[in-house]
Amino acid sequence: MFSRLTTTLTYPPHKIAVAPMMDWTDRHCRFFHRQLTRSALLYTEMVVADAVIHGDRERLLGFDQVEHPVALQLGGSDPEKLAEAARIGADYGYDEINLNVGCPSDRVQSGTFGACLMRTPELVARCVAAMKAVVDVPVTVKCRIGVDEQDVEQALDALSDQVIAAGADALWVHARKAWLEGLSPKENRDIPPLDYPRVYRLKQRLGTDFVGINGGVKSLDEAKAHLDAGVDGVMLGRLAYQEPGHLAQVDQRIYGEKRSSVQWNDVIEAMAVHATRHIEAGGRLAHVTRHMTGLFHGLPGARRWRQILSTDATKPGADARVLFEAFSQVRLDEPSVAA
Structure with a gap:
C-alpha cells in the first residue's frame, strides 16, 4: 500500500x-x-x-x-x-x-x-x-x-x-x-x-x-x-x-546535562502552588498528591510521608499545608534513591 x-x-x-x-x-x-x-x-x-x-x-x-x-x-x-x-x-x-x-x-x-x-x-x-x-x-x-x-x-x-x-x-x-x-x-x-x-x-x-x-x-x-x-x-x-x-x-x-541536583524544597513548593490552583478551581488535594507517595522511597521518613499523603490529603478541605507537613517528616541526609 x-x-x-x-x-x-x-x-x-x-x-x-x-x-x-x-x-x-x-x-x-x-x-x-x-x-x-x-x-x-x-x-x-x-x-x-x-x-x-x-x-x-x-x-x-x-x-x-x-x-x-x-x-x-x-x-x-x-x-x-x-x-x-x-x-x-x-x-x-x-x-x-x-x-x-x-x-x-x-x-x-x-x-x-x-x-x-x-x-x-x-x-x-x-x-x-x-x-x-x-x-x-x-x-x-x-x-x-x-x-x-x-x-x-x-x-x-x-x-x-x-x-x-x-x-x-x-x-x-x-x-x-x-x-x-x-x-x-x-x-x-x-x-x-x-x-x-x-x-x-x-x-x-x-x-x-x-x-x-x-x-x-x-x-x-x-x-x-x-x-x-x-x-x-x-x-x-x-x-x-x-x-x-x-x-x-x-x-x-542519561542526557549528560550539567544540571545541579534537584532541590526537593523547590519540587514541594511547585507542587503546593499547583495543588492550590487545582483546589481553587474545585479540585481536591488528593488528585495531585496521589501521584507523589513514592517520591522519597528508601529515605528515613518516607513511610510517614506516604501515610500523611494517603490519609490527611484525602480529607475534605485538605490543602497544600498537608504537603508541607508530610515533607517535614522526611530526612534528606541520604541520597534520594538508588540508581
Missing part, C-alpha cells in the same frame, strides 16, 4: 520517556514528573479518539505548558476519526501524537483497537497515514511484539514495516506479547516473558528509524544498558510512577 519513505530521521532524541499509564499519567502526574526531569518525554493516558472529538476537550486534553515535551496517546482504529483527534491534539499544542497498539484491556478489545491491532498492520498503517496527513508534529506507534499465538518475528516486522512506510516517526515497543485470551490487563504486564533481544533485532534491521523499548525496566542502570544495546530510547513505566525519585537523575545520568 505504501512505499517506504526515504526521509532522514527527524524524531527528537527522546532517550527516556515516561509511559502512558491509564489512571496514572494524568495532568497532575505529568506536572509532578516535569519538576524532576526537564528532558524526558511525558505521555498522557490513552484517550479514545471518539472522546476527543465529542467529549470535554479541556478536561481530556488540557495540560500545563511546563509539561513540554508531552505526547498525546490516542486509542482507536478508524483512520478518519483518528485523523480528526490527532488534528485536535496538535492544535492543543501536543508535541507528538501516539497511536496505542499495545493495550490489552477488554474495553479496548471491544472497540477493536489497542493490542488487537497487531493482527491488522494494514489498518494501523492507514491510521498512521491519515494522522500524518493532517498534523505537522511526529506521529508514533506504541505496540507489543505480538499477540496470542503470533510469531513475534513476523508480527513485529509486518507492523513496523507498514507503519514506517506510512510515515510513522517512531516505534515504541513493549517487549512482551499481549495475551488477549486468558490473561487480565494486569497479568499482561507481568506474565508474558520479556523479549528484549527481539526489540534489539528490530532496531538493527530498521537502521536509522527510531525504535524505543518498554517493559520491566527497574533502574536507570538497566535503561542505560538498553541504550548501549542500540535502541534509541527507553520508556519507563512503573519505575517512574512508583519510585519517581529516579526521574530526578535522568537529566544528568
